[in-house]
Amino acid sequence: MSILVNKDTKVIVQGITGRDGSFHAGQMIEYGTNVVGGVTPGKGGQEVHGRPVFNSVREAKDATGANCAIIYVPAKFAKAAIIEDLEAEMELIICISEGLPLLDMVEVRAAMRGSSSRLIGPNCPGVITPGECKVGIMPGHIHQPGPIGVVSRSGTLTYEVVYNLSREGIGQSTCVGIGGDPIIGTRFIDVLELFNKDEATQGIVMVGEIGGQDEQIAAEYIKKEISKPMVGFIAGRTAPKGKRMGHAGAIISSGDSTAEAKRAILQDAGVHVVDFPDEIPAFFQQKVS
């Protein structure tokens, strides 16, 4: 078992004829992901890596039975790409594109009200279930199948964590990059719920950052619901103080979003918080089989 993606996931690539989309479609196919087609408006009928290109998500879904879409389109087209997926009732949408305007994401979140689709990202590395399915841009070879779920706001820092786990022979059930933007489709708490229910996941690593309140919200959930062993890492302890958002930012934010505050609140929730990513494997060595 795993979460979000597995060997049965059928993936379409939005922006497959672009430079990034085409390159990563190839990498995903090489990893073994079941990429069933691509979408680029106006380029229907072409083929990329032997996969058919369609003009719309709806057309691609009807023809291939795809249940997952990955988005590589430029930021200014990303909102429309996500909304097209929502309208086609795509089960899982993974948006790699970075630099989406904030109000575009407010609009996307409004469009998601009442929708059964799940969005991961934007501005994220994607999702991988090692040995089965990679839907994203992470280097596949550093992963190995195993019992640890990884959820992170960062890209390369996640690779660092995974690399350290794999080096010590500890594999991963699924690794989820939720993205670093202020408004995202799926937050820590959502992924933690999935890992908590997943029998194959015996332990969880959560990689957070300064800014926002998602780690704090996750901590409340962890305290109440999670008994699986958990390790936390928070980046940004030496980062200069962030920009203030007028008085309004202070009024709506319910607390301190520094790295130290997040570390303390996770520790209080029973998470083993480490200073170095290479300290993570040792914690799990005795706790998981």
Place this chain on the structure above:
Amino acid sequence: MKIHEYQAAQLFQKAGIPIVEGTITTTVDEAVQAASGLGYPVVLKSQVLVGGRGKAGGIKVVKSEEELHEKYAQLSQLSIKGYQVKKIYVVRAIDIRKEFYLAAIVDSANDDIVLIASSEGGVEIEETAKTNPDAIKKYYLQGDREIDAQRFAPFIRSVFDTPELQEQGQTVFAGLLKTFFDNDCSLAEINPLVIDGSGTIYAADAKINLDDNALDRHEDLAALRDMDYEEPDEIEAKEKNLSFVKLDGNVGCIVNGAGLAMATMDIVKLCGGNPANFLDVGGSSNPEKVLNALKIILRSPDVRAILINIFGGITRCDDIAAGILEARRQMDLPVPLVIRLTGTNEAEAKEMLTKEGVETFSTMREAVEKVVALAN
């Protein structure tokens, strides 16, 4: 991106919000002319993009031309939090009877836009939010782009106590929302919104933060950027597709990815060093990026060693290695480089570097310990 009060006030006015009449000036002659048009008394407001302007003495009321000369000269000499006052906004003085606080902001925790208001406006608003949270009223748009009359009515009544004020308040909120959407704001704030002796409402201050990710679709707004508030090195880095923030330590850092870059700085510190900068070379790095990154970091005389920490994903380690070798050919590196490369095309990269006698590390900890030892 932040813009100045007078620029924000213009955007508010365009959206139908009544603002206090004023003129932006850079010389005392311009100010004298503006004041005679407005009529004394007038208020001189220093235009700086940092908070605490009032407390720093950046705002003066003047009652005569003579006083204007004196106070204008004082403000022109003033530096607020390190920023020299270069422009002064001259506005009509208002007989303020009451102050309110109004704002629109993206509340990312709720994926929504929220309007915030309080009938206890002024500089102590954050204190009020803590000590008397009930005095802060909120209206969530719930994904809409417009105000829902039925839900909005109790909100506006909770802020303004008379029908006349409620009507004027509604106009201001409609204008605030229009400003917000038309300009891709992340924050639009009026503090204070004031009522004068005749019962008329004005925005007596204006604060707008614009979403950097949306500036592409607002060329006119992008042009409002005040370069006095930008680090030249950071601007240059941005032009070269690097994300750079200068810090005060002596260990230069070149990393791919923002999260790993922050973690690298943290670990340098934990190992007893001090990071000189944050630098993210981004994905799909070409060799030239390494060269540009080294040039920018080496401008700081404090840097005593540089750590290159790359976890190849989209970024290929051999591209980085090519950049390092090119830099060694092109420039005389005055400080040692410590190189850690892992991930995509790591073996090729290591071979390229080893052949040239350059040592590489596979783990972050080894590399950080080495660079800190060299810098200390």
